[in-house]
Amino acid sequence: MQHGKYRFIAGFLAVPLAIYAVFVISPFVQAIYYSLTDWTGLSSDMKMVGFDNYARLLKDSVFWSAVGNSVTLLLLLPVVTLSLGLFFAFMLNVGGRRRKKAVIGGVRGSGTYKIVYFFPQVLSVPIVALLFQFAYNPESGALNALFKAIGLGQVQPDWLGDPQIALWCVMAAMVWANVGFYVVLFSAGMSSIPKDFYEAALLDGANRINTFFRITLPLLWDTVQTGWIYMGILALDVSAFAFVQIMSVGPGGPDYSTEVLPLYVYQKTFRDGQAGYATAIGVSLLIVTLIFSAIVMRLGRRERLEF
């Protein structure tokens, strides 16, 4: 009977495991294999070169700029996006003035805000990137026009054209595009927090800041942590690639100030015909991702609250 049971379980697992092996495990193994070759991407003729690609990586200054920028995005993007998301969600759900009957409520017009915040989520990434690119246009863009209109005609930055601020400009667009999703996610999380907790806190005389840090945030911690990982992945992969590729000077510039790892993978493969080297960069991106996940899991470890 025992024997039959395992066969039964294996029967169910076989298909998903096979799919996982083909579409997830095998690309991993292949990628590591190709990163050890001099594959050009344009011919099946290639040979093993051992760890040459990795040795080259260590000496490649562009690669290190890309790592630096990717890590900057990885550290800052989640913090900024999630903080804003939490703040907005709190104001929409809990932070409003006290009204009769309801214990807690959002600021006036919170229903409308919720919809407005979600708008960017409906637009595709390239459109958001293009919109921001128009706004950043130093010659006729909205931002510099605004500065002129309010009497700051002397302050006319080059935005994306200035290596000091280019990465921040790209990051601002990414935050704008993503914050709405987290407002909705955190709103959903907050609505499942029992009202009597807030009632008790209010009776004890807690203000909004105390309510937020003592009640909302701890009870929302799991959601925040998930959001953190999502944002981290987004900062490292395709989304960062799309924004930088569309918006930045070069792309990746000026002077490599916005070069990120996924963009470098793309350039090495599709422009320079060095797919083997590009795969080595891809593998290093994997390592960065794994380190990030490990750190987040460790930092985020807390006692769960059951209620």
Added chain:
Amino acid sequence: MGSTSEFNRRDLVKRAAALGIVAIPAMSVLTACAGAGGGGGDKVEKGTKSAKNPLAVNESAGLDVVIFDGGFGDKYAKAAQGEYTKAFPKAEGKVKLSSTQKIQSTLQPRFNGGNPPDLVDNSGAEQMDFGTLVSKDQLTDLTPLFDAPSIDDPSKKVRDTLRPGVLEMGQFGGKETWVLYYAYTVYGVWYSKGNLQKLDAEYPETWDDMLALCAKAKKRGIAGWTYPGKYPYYFPFSLYPFIAKIGGAEVLRRIDNLEPNAWHDPAVKDAFNAYYELYQKGYVLKGSPGLDHLQSQNAWAEGKALFIPNGSWVENESAKQIAKDPNFQLAVGPPSSLSSSDKMPYGTLWASGGEPYIVPKKGRNSEGGMELLRIMLGKKSSQNFIEQVSSLTSLDGGTEGITLPPGLASAQQVLKKAGGNIVNPRMQDWYVALQKEKIGVGAIGEMMAGRMTPDEAIKKIQKYADDTRADSSVTKYKR
């Protein structure tokens, strides 16, 4: 009561791992198309050679053509395809022409799998690296095409009907010619005759006049120059021939050959200093460092700036904006003379081939691919191209009997004036990363935005060039 959220920690660990895997999509894309092995390579039988069919094309074989669908579109190629089926009626319905902007991602799997198309317009942002294609033996030598009689005049070989320099561009250090550049581009300083007339000026033939004109324009609130700061590698379009004019074509040859200290030539320094002066004196349109090519061309077409470094495609690309000003009169000028001791005369010009066509070696019908090129290099297809996209082709002539749009007419004039003084720097074909990202964005762009002096820029470029020379993964060329 439930939990704070629908996830528990174990789920989260799994999720994190799964997401980590998603995070390297580039790798799975790459691996999906690799290692498909040789295979393919079975060619169609050759046809019978005749006066009408000098390349011995199999008359009933299919033909597979992939066109880059960029500034020139694909209409001109479709017209040529029609000519092909007229010449080979048995191939009717078997000629497949597709167009894409993503040349490499579309064709990479086919090259790896050994079943590439018969003719490819390898152009655009996703151009496949020629050095790699040549070194991996993926291309057909086009010499039979160049030795075949031309379509209009059987007594002339195709090679004798081309514009000077086009054939050599397709060679990569050997005797074979791997690439045919179909379009013919004139690079230089593009301007509006109408806007210059408003300032009572003509195109300045000396740099002093250039500065004086810019000063005059500045007083009226017009900038002298603008450029696409997002792609500062447009500057070389007028800067490289300027260098050649000052120090001779030899300087550019040494730069192309990545010779040590090639960039420390005094001519380079003079040219850089002259351009830097444009920035220092405030003659460059404010905000240019943050503009892309279309934004800068729009500002220039609106008359906010007089000059822009560009190529002859600008007439087609900015046609709508230019048309808004009926008195615009687009024209192109060669680099102005810096001093009377310049090594080359005024008129020295950068003109060279664009739209590189290749015939992949493992394609099934290589003769057919070359035959289509032979048709395209005929007068009829050539004129069709000129009329449709207002750009010249590599066929020398072909403009008789058609009215050229103003920009193209001006390009034709400066070409005539240049005579033999045409330079053809090859950096942008040979070392794309070095030219665009390093020299363009990393140095010239920084200099023109005022964040680097000419000396610093030259030093940085020389280091980039030295690094490229030392990089064994980059194929090197000499000319």
